[in-house]
Structures are given as structure tokens and as C-alpha cells.
Amino acid sequence: MSTDTTIFFAGAALNLLVAILIVRFIYYPVTQDKRFVFTFLAFNTVIYFVMDLLTSTELSVGVGFGLFAIFSVLRYRTTDEISIREMTYLFIVIALPVMNSVMISDAHIIQLAFANIVIVGLLFVLEKEWGFRFAGSKSIIYDRVELIAPEKHDALIDDLCRRTGLPVEQVEIRKINFLNDTADIIVYFERPDADESKETTTLVKQAAHS
Numbered sequence: 001m002s003t004d005t006t007i008f009f010a011g012a013a014l015n016l017l018v019a020i021l022i023v024r025f026i027y028y029p030v031t032q033d034k035r036f037v038f039t040f041l042a043f044n045t046v047i048y049f050v051m052d053l054l055t056s057t058e059l060s061v062g063v064g065f066g067l068f069a070i071f072s073v074l075r076y077r078t079t080d081e082i083s084i085r086e087m088t089y090l091f092i093v094i095a096l097p098v099m100n101s102v103m104i105s106d107a108h109i110i111q112l113a114f115a116n117i118v119i120v121g122l123l124f125v126l127e128k129e130w131g132f133r134f135a136g137s138k139s140i141i142y143d144r145v146e147l148i149a150p151e152k153h154d155a156l157i158d159d160l161c162r163r164t165g166l167p168v169e170q171v172e173i174r175k176i177n178f179l180n181d182t183a184d185i186i187v188y189f190e191r192p193d194a195d196e197s198k199e200t201t202t203l204v205k206q207a208a209h210s
Contacts, residue, residue, distance in 0.1 A: 144159060168188070171185055
């Protein structure tokens with residue numbers, strides 16, 4: 001087996017291993033969300049092979065980073081928006097194969113290993129919230145539009161705290177549908193544990209009158 005072939009397989013294996021560590025053992029245990037696992041791993045693997053092809057045929061490195069830039073701003077046009085957390089992980093799993101393919105082709109093995117270890121370690125520490133205070137968020141379809149007015153902000157917070165059971169600290173109003181008397185809002189709250197970090201869509205119905 002030639003040296004180039006060995007480097008190719010070693011780089012692909014390292015890149016996939018690091019991606020699996022990040023997605024399966026850092027991202028997934030915190031979010032418990034399988035929707036983006038396929039996307040993260042597929043993007044990471046395919047981009048590594050594309051980058052290896054570009055470097056092996058001696059095309060401009062600028063072409064490779066141009067491809068990276070295109071994918072880094074790509075968003076799937078679905079009914080659900082990709083949250084900041086998922087966009088960050090998408091950026092990381094796209095950046096990894098670009099970095100790994102370039103560094104391994106230049107035989108920068110020590111730098112390559114150090115960079116991957118630092119990225120995995122940093123993500124692990126951040127997700128464990130060591131020394132940091134993170135706020136959780138939930139997307140809510142809210143039915144009491146009369147409380148959306150700025151002068152009723154305190155009443156809105158109290159109502160959300162009572163009906164969701166969350167220590168709501170801040171509310172972001174995204175859309176108001178007067179046709180259905182609902183509002184699309186995001187509530188932010190102090191997250192007591194990692195399990196509440198998942199961003200979900202909840203339909204909050206008006207509580208029954210006592």
C-alpha cells in the first residue's frame with residue numbers, strides 16, 4: 001500500500017472518529033435530538049473526501065475553502081429553523097474535514113492531533129457547563145395575545161412561569177397571528193440541568209377557569 005493511500009485512509013478514519021466523538025458522545029447526550037445526527041456525519045464525511053480530491057488533484061486551496069464557505073452558510077429550508085446550537089455544531093463538523101484534510105496532506109501530524117483534541121475537549125467542557133451559567137430556551141405557541149403588550153410584560157412572565165413550570169426570565173416575540181389569536185414566542189430561563197437544553201415547540205393552551 002502506497003504512502004498516499006495510507007495517509008488517505010488514516011485521515012478519513014481520524015476525521016470520522018472525531019466527528020463521531022463530537023456528535024454521539026458530546027452533542028447527542030445533551031440534546032437527545034437525533035434529527036441532525038445524519039446531517040452532521042454525512043456532511044463531515046463527504047466534505048473530507050471532496051477536500052482530499054481537491055488537494056490530490058492540486059486544485060487551488062481557495063476552491064476548497066470556497067466550498068467550505070458555501071456549506072457553512074447552508075440552511076435546510078424546512079418548517080423548523082435550525083437553532084444556534086445546531087448551527088454551531090454544523091459549522092464545526094464542516095470545518096473539521098477541511099482542517100484535517102489540509103493538515104494531514106502537509107504531514108502536520110502533531111498539529112493535527114493537537115487541534116482535534118482541543119476541539120473535542122473544549123466542546124466537552126462547554127457542554128458540561130463547568131464554570132458557566134447557561135440559559136435554556138423553548139419555542140412556544142402562546143394563546144393569550146392580550147398579554148403581549150409591553151405594559152403587560154410582568155403579567156406575561158408570571159403567566160408563562162405558572163403554565164410552563166419554568167423560571168422564565170426573558171421573552172422574545174417572533175410572530176403574532178391575530179387571525180388565530182396566537183403568538184410565536186421564545187422563552188428564556190435559567191437551565192437547572194442539561195436535560196432542559198433541548199429546544200422544543202410547545203403549544204400552550206389557556207388554563208381552565210377555576
